[in-house]
Amino acid sequence: MCGFAGIFDGTGERDVDRGLLQRMTDALVHRGPDGSGLFVGPGIGLGHRRLSILDLAGGAQPMTDAETGVTVAFNGEIYNFPALMETLAGLGHRFRTHCDTEVILHGWKQWGPACVERFDGMFAFALWDPREATLFLARDRLGKKPLHYAALADGSCLFGSELKALTCHPALPRVIDPEAVEDFFAYGYVPEPKSIYRAVRKLAPGHRLIWRRGDSPRVEAWWTLPLEARTGGAAELAGRLREAVERRLIADVPLGAFLSGGVDSSAVVAQMAGLTSAPVKTFAIGFGDKAYDETGYARQVAQRYGTDHTERMVDPDAFDLIDGLAALYDEPFGDSSAMPTFQVCALAREKVTVALSGDGGDEVFAGYxxxxxxxxxxxxxxxxxxxxxxxxxxxxxxxxxxxxxxxxxxxxxxxxxxxxxxxxxxxxxxxxxxxxxxxxxxxxxxxxxxxxxxxxxxxxxxxxxxxxxxxxxxxxxxxxxKTWLPGDILVKVDRASMANGLEVRAPFLDHHLLEWGVNLPPEVKIAGGEKKAVLKRAMEPFVPRDLLYRPKQGFSMPIGPWFRGPLRQRLREALTGPLLAQSGFVDPARVERLLDEHQSGGRDHSRALWLLLMFQGFLRHDASLGASA
Known part of the structure; x- marks a missing residue:
């Protein structure tokens, strides 16, 4: 997994500032601690930070095709690259590495913009073709990997894996978008294609941007979820999940899995155990407060499959991470489970570089x-x-x-x-x-x-x-x-994992499995009031029944009690201070009322107060960017 940044001059008349490109790239060092590289050509610059997963010696980026000069900076994994490599070799292409990055170069040469339709995996990339004077940006079907861009008034384009790369550029207007603010308080995140800044857009999942010098940029969808009735049951689901897990076991570095004790992560670990000869490395975090702790269930699965299991108890009052969330996410992000997600990623990174997760099971098989x-x-x-x-x-x-x-x-x-x-x-x-x-x-x-x-x-x-x-x-x-999954779930996991130099792969978001599962009849997904019914039936031979059919617990933190206890004064100081009050985005009197009602025990306003705290953290982070500019 990696990060990239770039500058494109739509006029072709200006040189790229190499020092600025380096600073944009260095802002993403956490995404790629293993190496870095720059490519600078006439009016184009690409920077890359690498987390080595495949072809550790030969996969350095940006990667340039010697014959055509086509250059790519890539973040992600293309799981079907061996098959694509074989197909392209049969068409006369010659490869000098054994990594998926080079498949993008040759895929572009062979199929042009349609190459993305052949890629099976999670990816975002920027490609420069000097023959056509064309910049090509693309993002995977579901938005597992992020990609931000901004078209500036002078005809240039900035792009990068995270907002922090773009905000290094002094010409980027950091004017906050009012609609994005209301979206944040409505959904708890800023949905694609908006960002918190008016000038910056997120390339939507399953979309590509094509910008040829002399023309206007064109953004278009290259994939959407097909809605076609499917049939199938538990036996077929088990087989499809096993195939999706197997596709995600390709790595030249240590690999493991999150094991929360829920249905989805347990299903993934069960399939992994049947596909690997060595014990699966599994990771779980727990809390002293039993209302938030699932480690006992995780332990059941770990013992059943003889995994190399690591768990760590986290103090439920360990809220020192709160101040770092704004810098981690770059824009307001209100999912409080970002904190335990960060902690389990940090735990896993102590032993592995790649971890499989159960993300997507609820969206695909109707678990909410x-x-x-x-x-x-x-x-x-x-x-x-x-x-x-x-x-x-x-x-x-x-x-x-x-x-x-x-x-x-x-x-x-x-x-x-x-x-x-x-x-x-x-x-x-x-x-x-x-x-x-x-x-x-x-x-x-x-x-x-x-x-x-x-x-x-x-x-x-x-x-x-x-x-x-x-x-x-x-x-x-x-x-x-189309909204919650890329805007909340995948953002949460991407930023938390990348901050720890960890790659996370989600078998339930294999697009073949997803397209089949979503289109199953409603009565197969929810039967007799049982959510994810077909998945639970499929996993009965693999996962303890009391785990499968227990109430869904979730992965959350006790923020309500925090705000009445150890965070009481800190919260009040943050929310009644000048930064939030003078911003004009919220009503100070209403904020005071929410604080009083919650901290007196009269009402539970923990959700609203958490959103306010995260928004205040963003404003503080945004102000610090201005101070350092």
Whole structure:
């Protein structure tokens, strides 16, 4: 796994500042501690930081094809590169290394922009073709690897694996996008293709950018999730998962797996154990607070498969990482599980360079509780006229007492509110970090004015419409795969792992497995109220039954108690200080009220307060960039 950065002059008239390119590249040293390289040509510069995984001696980047001068800087893994290498060799191409980077060069020479359609893996790359004076940027189907870019007013383009590479450039405008701010408080992250800065975009998953000098840049989709009804069951799933795991075992460095004690990571470890001769190295972290600890379940799986298991107990009050999250993520990021994710990545890196994870199992096989409720509520909506639903359930949703402390089945107010809405608006409510009323009350007046009629549901709308012909469950999964998965889950894991020099591979996000699994009938994915039913049946021969069918626990931290206890004063000082108050993005009086109600024990505002703390951390980080510019 690696990181890259670059500068492209769309006019071809200016030289690239080599020192600036070096600084942009060095900002990504954590992504590639094993080596670095620069390529500078007329009006083009590519920088690369390398974490060596394959062909340790011969895979240095940027890599240039001696015949054509085509140069590439690449981050990721292409798992089918041996087969592609064989195909290309049959077409007359000659290879000087045995790494996937060179396959990109020859794939471009053979197939042009369509080469990405043949790549099976996780990747983002920048390619320069001097013959066509063309810059080509591409990102994998699901957005496992990040890619940011900015087209500047002078006709040049900056690009890089993380925002921190772009913010090294003194000409980059760091004007905060009001829509991105509301999106953050609505979803807990800034969804693609936006970034927190107006000038910077994220290349969306499954997209490519083609910029030929003299022409305008063109961004286009090269893949989207096909929605085609599939059939299959537990036996086929087990075989497909095994194949996906096997494809991800190629490495020239030590390899292991996360083992949280949940269904997905346990399934991956079980398949790994059957494919490797040596014991699988597994890693888990636990907490003294039993409400947040799953190490006992992880230990069951480790003992069953004789893994080389390492676990570490983390003090649930060890919150020193909070201050570093802003620099780690570069923009506001509100998923508190980023902290334990960072810790398990740090633990794994002590022994391995590559780790397999269970990420994606919930999105592919419908493991989130919101899917079950969405499916049930959609059925009710289809049986009752819209006017009746809005009148009856809308009234009940307004008068029923709020019970955000209660389990979902007891939170009737939320259910009534969702039943009164159409499917899209109800799904938005179910995934919202803060509901509309709470969010708008929190945002500052200036920000509300700048937003005009914008509403964050628009992030979901195009994906919802693209899946309009699917059943309600598949439509919800499709929306999550296009938004929540790349914007939250994959960002969280990429930044946490790369900060520790660790590569993470996710077999459930193998696109062959994903395209098949998402398109299974709803009754196969959720059966009798059991989420991920087909996956659990498939894993019954491999994973203890009490683990498979226990309630989903999640990977989280006790931030509510923190904010009333050890973080009480620190939180108040951060949220009532001048930085947040003077930003104009939030209402200081509302922030004070949330603090008072939460810290008195009257209400649980931990979600809103965490988002505010992360946003304040970003503002502090952004200010530090200005000071160092």
């Amino acid at each position: 509780r919101r899917y079950l409720w969405h499916l049930r509520e959609a059925s009710v909506r289809r049986r009752l006229p819209r006017a009746l639903r809005r009148g009856l359930f809308g009234t009940l949703g307004r008068i029923y007492p709020k019970a955000d402390w209660a389990p979902r089945p007891l939170r009737a107010r939320t259910t009534f509110q969702e039943l009164a809405l159409d499917d899209l608006d109800a799904f938005f409510l179910s995934v919202s970090a803060l509901p509309d009323g709470e969010r708008r009350a929190l945002l500052g007046g200036d920000l509300r004015g700048a937003l005009a009629a914008y509403h964050p549901v628009e992030v979901l709308r195009p994906h919802w419409q693209a899946a309009a012909g699917a059943d309600p469950l598949t439509q919800a999964q499709y929306a999550d795969i």
